[in-house]
Amino acid sequence: MISFSFRHVARSLSTRRLYTTASSVVAPTHSIYLSTSTNPYFNLSFEDWLFRHAPQKEPLLLLYRDAPCVVIGRNQNPWKEVNLRAARAQGIPWVRRRSGGGTVYHDLGNTNFSIHVPRTSFDRGATAQVVLRAVRALGVDAHVNERNDICVGGEKASGSAYKIVSGRAYHHGTMLITTRLETLGDLLRVNKDTMITKGVASVRSPVCNLAQFREAVSHDTFVAAVVDSFKTEYGIRDEPCIVNETDDLASIEYIQRGMAELPSWDWAYGQTPEFEYTVTRSFMWGDVVAHIRARHGVILSCTLQGLDSELGKVLEGKRYGFVEDEEVGVDVSGKDAVVWAWLKEEMSSYD
Amino acid sequence: MLSKRVIAAARSRAFLASRNSQSTALSLSKGWKVADSHMRRAQFHSSHLLQAETVKVPQMAESISEGTLRSWTKQVGDSVEVDEEVATIETDKIDVSVNATTAGTIVELLAKEEDTVTVGQDLFRIEPGEGGASSAPQEKKTDPEEPKDQQVDKKMPEPPAPSSADKQSGGIPPAGPKESKKEVKQDPKPKPKESKASPPAPAPKTPGSRGETRVKMNRMRLRIAERLKESQNAAASLTTFNEIDMSSLMEMRKKYKDEVLKEHDVKLGFMSAFARACTLALKEIPAANASIDGDEIVYHDYVDLSVAVATPKGLVTPVVRNVEGMGFVEIEKEIAALGSKARDGKLSLEDMAGGTFTISNGGVFGSLYGTPIINLPQSAVLGMHAIKDRPVVVNGQIVVRPIMVVALTYDHRLLDGREAVTFLVKVRDYIEDPRKMLLALN
Numbered sequence: 001m002i003s004f005s006f007r008h009v010a011r012s013l014s015t016r017r018l019y020t021t022a023s024s025v026v027a028p029t030h031s032i033y034l035s036t037s038t039n040p041y042f043n044l045s046f047e048d049w050l051f052r053h054a055p056q057k058e059p060l061l062l063l064y065r066d067a068p069c070v071v072i073g074r075n076q077n078p079w080k081e082v083n084l085r086a087a088r089a090q091g092i093p094w095v096r097r098r099s100g101g102g103t104v105y106h107d108l109g110n111t112n113f114s115i116h117v118p119r120t121s122f123d124r125g126a127t128a129q130v131v132l133r134a135v136r137a138l139g140v141d142a143h144v145n146e147r148n149d150i151c152v153g154g155e156k157a158s159g160s161a162y163k164i165v166s167g168r169a170y171h172h173g174t175m176l177i178t179t180r181l182e183t184l185g186d187l188l189r190v191n192k193d194t195m196i197t198k199g200v201a202s203v204r205s206p207v208c209n210l211a212q213f214r215e216a217v218s219h220d221t222f223v224a225a226v227v228d229s230f231k232t233e234y235g236i237r238d239e240p241c242i243v244n245e246t247d248d249l250a251s252i253e254y255i256q257r258g259m260a261e262l263p264s265w266d267w268a269y270g271q272t273p274e275f276e277y278t279v280t281r282s283f284m285w286g287d288v289v290a291h292i293r294a295r296h297g298v299i300l301s302c303t304l305q306g307l308d309s310e311l312g313k314v315l316e317g318k319r320y321g322f323v324e325d326e327e328v329g330v331d332v333s334g335k336d337a338v339v340w341a342w343l344k345e346e347m348s349s350y351d
Numbered sequence: 352m353l354s355k356r357v358i359a360a361a362r363s364r365a366f367l368a369s370r371n372s373q374s375t376a377l378s379l380s381k382g383w384k385v386a387d388s389h390m391r392r393a394q395f396h397s398s399h400l401l402q403a404e405t406v407k408v409p410q411m412a413e414s415i416s417e418g419t420l421r422s423w424t425k426q427v428g429d430s431v432e433v434d435e436e437v438a439t440i441e442t443d444k445i446d447v448s449v450n451a452t453t454a455g456t457i458v459e460l461l462a463k464e465e466d467t468v469t470v471g472q473d474l475f476r477i478e479p480g481e482g483g484a485s486s487a488p489q490e491k492k493t494d495p496e497e498p499k500d501q502q503v504d505k506k507m508p509e510p511p512a513p514s515s516a517d518k519q520s521g522g523i524p525p526a527g528p529k530e531s532k533k534e535v536k537q538d539p540k541p542k543p544k545e546s547k548a549s550p551p552a553p554a555p556k557t558p559g560s561r562g563e564t565r566v567k568m569n570r571m572r573l574r575i576a577e578r579l580k581e582s583q584n585a586a587a588s589l590t591t592f593n594e595i596d597m598s599s600l601m602e603m604r605k606k607y608k609d610e611v612l613k614e615h616d617v618k619l620g621f622m623s624a625f626a627r628a629c630t631l632a633l634k635e636i637p638a639a640n641a642s643i644d645g646d647e648i649v650y651h652d653y654v655d656l657s658v659a660v661a662t663p664k665g666l667v668t669p670v671v672r673n674v675e676g677m678g679f680v681e682i683e684k685e686i687a688a689l690g691s692k693a694r695d696g697k698l699s700l701e702d703m704a705g706g707t708f709t710i711s712n713g714g715v716f717g718s719l720y721g722t723p724i725i726n727l728p729q730s731a732v733l734g735m736h737a738i739k740d741r742p743v744v745v746n747g748q749i750v751v752r753p754i755m756v757v758a759l760t761y762d763h764r765l766l767d768g769r770e771a772v773t774f775l776v777k778v779r780d781y782i783e784d785p786r787k788m789l790l791a792l793n
Contacts, residue, residue: 074439074446075421101444123413147444162445164411166434198465200441273421273465 026252028054030241031234032227035064037245040071040095040106045258046243047114047172048098052254056167059234060116063223066106070094070187073101073161077197077272079190079321079349086186088350096268099172101161102202105187109178109209111219113226115171122169124148124162130233131158131173134225139214147203150175155208177222178211197275269297269319269349279346288339292347294320302343309336311343321349403458403476408440408468411447417469418442420462429457437475440468455479473567575666582727587763590722593775595782597738597753600624603785615680621735622658622686623679625710628781629733630654630674631791633708636774638766640707642728648765657706657726658686660693667693668726670706714738714755723760731761731771733778 028050035043043064054060069092070082078084081103082094106112115127128148135142135150135157142152150158150173160173184207210217227240243249250256261267274295281288288306292299292315299320302312314328328340411418418440425437431451440447451457459476462468568576582588604619611619633640633654641650654675657668669689674682692698709726714737723734734757741754757778761771781788 073444075441098446099444100441100446125413160444162412163448164445165436165448166450169412271422 026053028060031058031060031236031238032230032240033060033062033243034223034240035062035243035245037243038065038067038108039245040066040069040093041259041262042245042250042255043112044095044097044262045255046249047170048258049252049254050114051116051163051165051168051170054116054168057118059118059230059236061227061230062114062116062172063226064112064114065108065110065219066112068092068105068107068183070103070105072096072103073200073202074098074271075100075199075273076103076202077195077199077275078269079272079277079347080192080195080197080199080275081188081190081202083187083190084348084350086189090183090187092183092187093263094268095262096271097161099161099163099170100200102159102200103188104159104174105179105184106174107179107183108219109176109180109211111175111177111222113173113175115230117169117171119164119167119169122162122164122171124160124171126233127171128160130229131175131226133233134222134229135175135210137225137229138210138217138221140210140217141213142210149173149205152208152210152213154206156205157208157210175222176207176209177217177219178209181207181209192277194279195275195277197273199273199275265297265319265322269321272297274300277346279343281342283335283338285335288342290339290343290346292320292343297321299323304339307335307339309339311336311340315343321347322351323347403478404453404455405461405473405476406437406449406452408470408472408474409447409449410470411440411442412445415442415445415470417467418445418447420464420466420468420474421446422464423460425451425457427457427460431455431457431477437477449474451477453477453479578727579724582725585727586725586730588722588725588760589763589768589771590758590760591768591771591775592720592756592758593772593779595755595757595779596743597621597755597782599784600782601738601753611680611683615684617680617683617687619679619683622710622712623682624782624785625733625735625778626656626658626671626674626677626682626686627679627788628778629656629708629710631781631788632774632777634675634791635777636766636770638770639731639761639774641730641765642707643730643762643764644728651707653707655705655707657703657709657729658689659709659711660690667698667703668706668709669693669698669702670704672705709733710735720756720758722758725760725762729762730765731759731774733775734758734760 033046033050035046037043037046043066047062047064050060050062068090070087072078072081072094074097076096078094078096084094087094113131115130117127125144125148128144128150132142132144132150140152140157142150142157145151145156148160149156156176158173158175160171162169162171188202188204210222230236231238272294274293277290277292277294279290279292283306286306288304290302290304290312292302294300297320299315299318302315304312311328315323318327323344325340325344408418419442421439421441423438425431425435431437431454433452433454434450436448437451437457438449440449455477457475458478461473461475468474600621604621608619611617637650638648640654641648643649653673656671656674658671659666659668669692671677671682671685671689677685689698689702692702706726706729708729709723709732711723711732712735713721713723714735716737718736719739721734721736723732725732736756736758738753738755740751742749743752743754744750745752757775759771759775761774766774781791
């Protein structure tokens with residue numbers, strides 16, 4: 001395995017010389033990385049690459065920020081967690097990450113940290129303390145709650161999620177510094193009580209920005225504080241390595257694949273666990289109750305009470321939220337058309 | 352013997368193996384090393400398990416003991432490399448990847464998506480080795496086994512092992528000599544074993560053997576065990592007995608069963624009579640139809656009868672709702688429908704929830720006397736037993752009558768002895784003269 005130091009970036013080395021065989025030949029050699037990219041697909045893929053390829057026994061820290069986006073947990077239901085219409089209206093994408101847990105909102109006022117450790121030393125309390133110490137060092141009187149989230153007073157300033165694979169584990173999370181909290185509220189507010197999902201539901205809490213308590217807190221000061229806290233905790237002396245999406249690094253096949261996978265239908269929607277959605281609407285001729293069941297983003301069944309039609313059967317096997325009018329083939333003048341228009345709206349992914 | 356699927360799987364693995372020969376050799380040797388050590392440990396298990404390794408739910412994080420199995424990344428029959436992700440479990444914001452401990456083929460999945468799984472629980476079975484059904488390593492496996500296991504393995508009957516046995520028993524000569532039997536069992540068949548593990552029955556041992564088979568209790572059995580213990584602990588259970596002269600009811604049944612079968616397409620049994628008799632008696636002794644909730648007694652205006660049905664997986668008690676409004680035929684129909692649903696394994700949780708009184712029939716198996724156990728939170732359960740012809744005294748004469756012993760186990764916290772006995776006596780009176788049921792106030 002050729003170790004490649006990113007400090008002396010791409011300029012001196014040609015891409016072709018590095019990639020003789022698989023991308024895993026290039027391995028991360030630093031302990032602290034700062035990404036200046038704000039592309040969530042890149043940052044998540046880069047994080048995953050670091051996770052799978054860094055030396056197993058060494059702790060590693062990554063810090064990054066994303067342009068506005070909503071990030072849902074691995075096993076969540078986007079239709080239930082994200083206000084897709086509001087997101088569409090504001091041009092804000094949503095992404096499914098690889099770790100568990102709930103939904104969060106990222107923007108440039110939010111800084112993400114990611115601490116990777118060997119699986120055997122994985123301790124959520126300890127990693128939370130690393131970040132807490134940084135926050136306290138900035139002068140904010142924060143504490144950790146029973147869910148390992150960093151809070152100030154009764155409000156959350158950070159949400160965490162974790163991932164464990166065979167030899168490694170990571171704790172990553174958000175830190176709200178100057179995030180637009182109203183946008184956060186808008187995008188995460190979904191009124192779908194009649195959607196019952198087998199996936200993970202987010203635990204809603206009131207949130208706050210660190211900058212509310214200490215104006216001097218910013219992305220840069222927070223990053224510096226976390227780096228210090230991390231170095232102290234694990235006895236690291238490396239300086240952070242700064243990484244950019246335009247580096248050679250970004251052309252590593254593993255990262256490219258990740259960036260292509262994250263927005264794909266199969267990952268974004270196809271990972272949704274089974275859910276049921278019941279909706280009712282009064283039409284001129286009476287009420288129609290639709291009971292839709294879907295799994296992995298595909299409609300398993302759709303029963304319609306109050307409408308005698310094949311519409312329900314036609315929807316079976318189609319992608320929930322992505323059914324085109326032509327696929328349904330309804331008679332424009334009939335009841336079916338009206339009911340279909342309503343169902344399409346209810347299921348819409350606004351994509 | 353070798354199904355098309357097995358052959359196809361073997362061919363595809365061989366193809367992959369030839370394409371990727373370097374890593375194959377490595378994983379092959381590693382796979383065998385691992386498989387070998389596992390096999391020596393697994394000597395006293397039914398033979399097909401000798402080849403498969405069981406992977407358990409790994410340790411997840413400090414103080415976490417269980418999680419939800421979110422998805423199977425690989426399915427039965429899939430080939431995996433060592434350390435490849437096979438499933439993901441989620442618990443408390445952690446996404447945990449469960450990886451293959453060795454390269455090989457997934458042979459069995461031991462949990463369903465969305466199941467709650469605990470750390471250390473068996474999760475899936477993998478057969479080590481890079482497939483290809485190569486016979487050479489297989490024979491190596493057989494030889495060290497032969498001398499040690501010759502004796503023990505003989506005792507393990509093939510059928511109890513799940514479907515692999517179904518495939519294997521087709522190939523095993525019914526009464527073959529020891530060696531050939533062994534050979535066939537050890538045949539290089541890295542088959543995908545489809546069905547969920549049903550616990551293999553404990554093997555009948557010939558005198559002198561000292562083996563044992565450990566079988567994990569399945570979910571259903573664990574739940575049954577839990578509820579039974581709960582019932583014993585909570586209720587102050589006592590049982591009162593009585594005998595019923597079944598002659599009148601049997602005569603009625605004989606007279607009308609053909610007609611009922613023709614007209615209503617359902618068999619007229621005794622359950623309907625007992626259900627009706629119990630319902631009428633419950634109306635007069637409401638405490639037997641009640642339950643305790645905290646410090647309150649809840650009296651129900653309806654009778655939901657739990658009828659105990661034995662299924663291959665264990666005892667289930669589907670509920671017939673609002674029996675007080677049903678006649679004999681309706682009751683029989685409902686019970687028949689629930690019975691077939693139960694045997695097909697299609698009973699839903701709602702079908703089994705609730706119930707204000709239970710009737711259990713041990714008689715079909717030949718039981719004479721017995722004390723049924725209460726189905727919490729109900730307050731009583733009626734147990735029916737076998738009908739036997741006995742000499743009894745009627746009007747000073749000794750006659751032979753078909754007699755059934757019935758038992759009522761009741762919760763003394765709710766029902767006193769007098770009420771329990773009165774209840775049972777009423778049921779007896781109704782059954783001994785079904786016409787009395789017509790006179791009862793509905």
